[in-house]
Amino acid sequence: MTEEAIIQGCLKQQAIAQKTLYERYSVKMLSVCYRYAHNREDAEDMLQEGFIKVFSQIHTFKNQGSFEGWVRRIMVHTCINILKKNKKFNESVDILHAAALQVREENIPSIIQAKQVVECIRMLPMGYRTVLNLYAIEGFSHKEIGTILDIEESTSRSQYTRAKAMLEDILIRKNIIQKPKPNYLVAASGAS
Structure with a gap:
């Protein structure tokens, strides 16, 4: 048909x-x-x-x-x-933990088993997972996400940033990606 x-x-x-x-x-x-x-x-x-x-x-x-x-x-x-x-997307989140992580997108390999990544995304708190899905996967803008979820656009942006950081931390803990090595050359040149 x-x-x-x-x-x-x-x-x-x-x-x-x-x-x-x-x-x-x-x-x-x-x-x-x-x-x-x-x-x-x-x-x-x-x-x-x-x-x-x-x-x-x-x-x-x-x-x-x-x-x-x-x-x-x-x-x-x-x-x-x-x-x-x-009201499941309003679950509490350890914001201090999430904010302390730095986002390093370039450390995520371009080819990772999709199933592993989906399972890691599912480990995120519902609010973070929802914003990550809407922005990174569905392609909504932060303004659209704000309207859909009845939150501020800036809240969508910060939730997305925290979601990426938490996802990276989960991927590192599960040994799906490597923890980034410090770049001593950059640190040494910045000290002068």
């Missing part, structure tokens, strides 16, 4: 088209939901609620951009709305 046939069938509320749409996108969308959820069960609940919204709002799809991207945006917004409703 073509994408257009699926969309047209879903507009007519045909069960076979809805089933085909679900089968085509559920695995990818579950991985999106999993990045925001505490566990697989929560991710599955988010996925189900997201697909209910997809089916009820399919008439708003205007064939501008990819249909998969449209479905993904609904899933992300569904996840965020569930987190906001449950």
